[in-house]
Amino acid sequence: MKVFLSLKNFFSKHKWNYLIGIIWLIIIDSVQLIVPQIFRNLTNDFENNLLNSKGITKYVCLIILTGTVIAVGRFFWRIYILGTSRELEYYLRKKIFNHLLTLSPNYFNTHKTGDLMAHVTNDVNAVRMAIGQGTIMIVDSGFMIILSLIMMIKTTNLRLTSIALFTLPFIIIVVSKFGKIIHKRFKIVQEAFSDLTDTTQESFSGIRVVKSFVQEELELEKFSKVNKDNLNKNIDLVKISGTFHPFIQFISSISFLLVIFYGGKEVILNKISLGDFIAFNSYLGLLVWPMMALGWVINVLQRGAASMDRINSILDEKPDISDIEDAIKLNKSKGKVEFQEVSFKYPGANNYALRNINFTIEQGKSLAIIGRTGSGKSTIVSLLLRLYDIDKGKILFDDIDIKNLSLKSLRENIGYVPQDNFLFSTTIEENIAFSFEESISHDKVIHAARLAEVYDNILEFPNDFQTILGERGVTLSGGQKQRTSIARAIIKEPSVLILDDSLSSVDTQTEEKILKNLKDFTDTRTTIIISHRISTVKNCDEIIFLVDGEIAERGTHDFLISLNGLYSDLYEKQLLEEKIVND
Numbered sequence: 001m002k003v004f005l006s007l008k009n010f011f012s013k014h015k016w017n018y019l020i021g022i023i024w025l026i027i028i029d030s031v032q033l034i035v036p037q038i039f040r041n042l043t044n045d046f047e048n049n050l051l052n053s054k055g056i057t058k059y060v061c062l063i064i065l066t067g068t069v070i071a072v073g074r075f076f077w078r079i080y081i082l083g084t085s086r087e088l089e090y091y092l093r094k095k096i097f098n099h100l101l102t103l104s105p106n107y108f109n110t111h112k113t114g115d116l117m118a119h120v121t122n123d124v125n126a127v128r129m130a131i132g133q134g135t136i137m138i139v140d141s142g143f144m145i146i147l148s149l150i151m152m153i154k155t156t157n158l159r160l161t162s163i164a165l166f167t168l169p170f171i172i173i174v175v176s177k178f179g180k181i182i183h184k185r186f187k188i189v190q191e192a193f194s195d196l197t198d199t200t201q202e203s204f205s206g207i208r209v210v211k212s213f214v215q216e217e218l219e220l221e222k223f224s225k226v227n228k229d230n231l232n233k234n235i236d237l238v239k240i241s242g243t244f245h246p247f248i249q250f251i252s253s254i255s256f257l258l259v260i261f262y263g264g265k266e267v268i269l270n271k272i273s274l275g276d277f278i279a280f281n282s283y284l285g286l287l288v289w290p291m292m293a294l295g296w297v298i299n300v301l302q303r304g305a306a307s308m309d310r311i312n313s314i315l316d317e318k319p320d321i322s323d324i325e326d327a328i329k330l331n332k333s334k335g336k337v338e339f340q341e342v343s344f345k346y347p348g349a350n351n352y353a354l355r356n357i358n359f360t361i362e363q364g365k366s367l368a369i370i371g372r373t374g375s376g377k378s379t380i381v382s383l384l385l386r387l388y389d390i391d392k393g394k395i396l397f398d399d400i401d402i403k404n405l406s407l408k409s410l411r412e413n414i415g416y417v418p419q420d421n422f423l424f425s426t427t428i429e430e431n432i433a434f435s436f437e438e439s440i441s442h443d444k445v446i447h448a449a450r451l452a453e454v455y456d457n458i459l460e461f462p463n464d465f466q467t468i469l470g471e472r473g474v475t476l477s478g479g480q481k482q483r484t485s486i487a488r489a490i491i492k493e494p495s496v497l498i499l500d501d502s503l504s505s506v507d508t509q510t511e512e513k514i515l516k517n518l519k520d521f522t523d524t525r526t527t528i529i530i531s532h533r534i535s536t537v538k539n540c541d542e543i544i545f546l547v548d549g550e551i552a553e554r555g556t557h558d559f560l561i562s563l564n565g566l567y568s569d570l571y572e573k574q575l576l577e578e579k580i581v582n583d
């Protein structure tokens with residue numbers, strides 16, 4: 001149970017809620033134990049002809065009173081114990097989510113999103129059950145078992161109580177054993193359901209491919225398979241849980257049979273009264289649930305502890321990239337970038353993705369990175385953003401080693417347009433203004449959209465800037481997405497702007513327009529442009545040509561053409577392609 005120690009802050013903050021809840025639980029349990037006594041006295045009074053209408057009213061009032069106290073008390077312990085366990089669920093999810101946000105991209109490369117989702121949903125649920133239901137079961141069953149036994153002995157005698165109890169411990173064993181099997185099958189059902197949703201989601205996400213390749217039947221077949229599998233797994237679960245309840249009832253009814261047999265004899269022999277016999281049966285009835293709870297609680301606590309262990313291992317994960325102590329905070333940077341002898345291998349990779357990279361970009365100047373796919377262009381940008389730390393060399397930002405800068409101020413000063421142009425399922429305006437915590441003026445958003453040449457497109461959407469994007473909204477074309485993410489980067493007015501293959505989906509005319517619009521903006525800012533197209537980069541102050549992670553050629557456009565090397569070859573090819581397209 002040591003694993004739950006990581007929750008001690010939560011417990012110390014909410015200890016009164018638990019305590020009040022437990023007190024209410026004990027009050028209700030005590031009142032429940034009075035109920036059989038009321039029926040006992042009522043039966044005895046009936047038997048002895050002591051009841052008149054006033055007496056019956058008294059019993060009715062007593063039953064109503066105890067019923068009301070039980071109902072009100074149940075409400076309170078539910079609010080205090082189950083309500084607090086819901087708070088725990090909220091607290092734990094927030095803590096995991098906050099922590100995951102601090103971890104570096106490599107963590108997400110090596111952990112599947114589906115697994116992380118399972119930790120934030122299933123594992124948190126299991127911990128909530130252990131802390132909520134688990135607490136109730138321990139207190140409730142412990143208290144009820146002890147007091148019911150005392151009351152049973154007091155009402156009748158030790159012999160009858162021992163006979164009645166003979167079969168009940170089997171309930172604990174059966175529940176515990178069945179509980180394990182039920183849990184296993186329940187997990188299998190959950191996995192089958194998740195396969196079903198994954199398959200369905202993939203079919204519909206790729207519906208264009210499915211239709212264009214006329215593969216509807218294959219998709220239907222795949223779906224039928226997982227659907228059938230889901231049905232079979234559910235039937236397996238129904239079979240076991242269907243056997244479980246009648247089995248428990250069977251065991252407890254053996255106890256009742258024994259009590260009727262032996263207790264009935266004692267009533268006939270006048271050793272106990274009819275009222276005692278009825279009260280005894282009620283106590284026996286009250287004992288079935290705590291016995292079951294004892295069986296359950298073992299599983300619930302085991303599952304909760306295993307889940308808490310998995311959650312703790314996430315929370316113990318240290319971000320591999322974080323601020324050093326006294327990290328330097330840049331308010332407004334100049335935007336000078338320098339790579340000195342930088343070499344880098346991705347974690348777990350055998351080969352270097354970059355080797356001996358050297359370049360300097362002075363404030364307001366531009367650098368273009370060109371090269372074949374996989375040559376290491378995006379890696380340079382990832383290193384500048386410090387998404388990974390380098391193995392050899394130094395990266396300087398405004399002449400300071402980026403390892404000494406606070407991550408926040410480094411990244412805040414860089415406007416990055418990533419290759420995948422991910423946009424959130426929210427309004428276009430919110431997507432463009434993503435980097436601002438507080439709301440910003442609509443004019444600023446319009447200005448950024450105009451610079452990125454996406455303004456006219458946005459006006460054509462049903463709700464212009466308020467149009468929702470994504471699955472529940474409008475789907476943007478590749479080029480529109482790229483330009484929206486350019487607007488998102490430039491609205492920050494960063495001192496360094498990075499365009500990672502960000503103009504590949506727009507035609508050369510639009511590309512020219514964007515670059516012309518951005519001229520004023522980029523004249524005062526450092527710009528890094530990654531591209532496969534020479535038309536995009538030819539006006540940059542320096543162009544580097546990467547081959548297998550190394551700089552093969554470098555210089556201005558004119559210089560590189562005069563070299564008659566790789567760059568000039570690529571230029572010739574692209575000119576030829578353009579000519580063929582235009583002819």
Ligand SMILES: Nc1ncnc2c1ncn2[C@@H]1O[C@H](COP(=O)(O)OP(=O)(O)OP(=O)(O)O)[C@@H](O)[C@H]1O
Nearest residue numbers: 109346347349353372373374375376377378379380
């Ligand atoms: N997270 C990663 N883990 C391991 N290897 C990676 C990772 N990201 C990229 N690589 C590898 O590093 C090399 C350089 O990749 P990078 O993305 O920088 O190339 P690129 O020149 O930007 O390519 P493209 O033009 O296709 O975007 C490639 O061999 C790639 O497979």
